[in-house]
Amino acid sequence: MTSELAERQRALELLRTAFPDYRIVFSKGRWAAVSAGSPPAVWFAETPSSLCGQLFQAQLRNGGTVGPFGGSGS
Incomplete structure (x- = not known):
């Protein structure tokens, strides 16, 4: 099972790949x-x-x- 932290990191990676013109962060929920x-x-x-x-x-x-959205691993 994927941990919440790993899932959040993967979401950040995918969002940053899909939308490279934006600075995307996760902070304080x-x-x-x-x-x-x-x-x-x-x-x-x-x-x-x-x-x-x-x-x-x-x-x-x-x-x-x-x-x-697939990134390099797909």
Whole structure:
């Protein structure tokens, strides 16, 4: 069984691979992403899947791309 820490690390890895233009972190039980820009946009979420959905919507609105979710190990 995967530990919570290992699962969180894997989620960070996948999110960072899929959304390389954002700084993504997990702190104090919340997920956050910050875009490069002036001013930068910030998203907060309770789960990695919620953050993923928010970033996907942001990419759709801004005409950006989404990287592969599988990473190099898939």
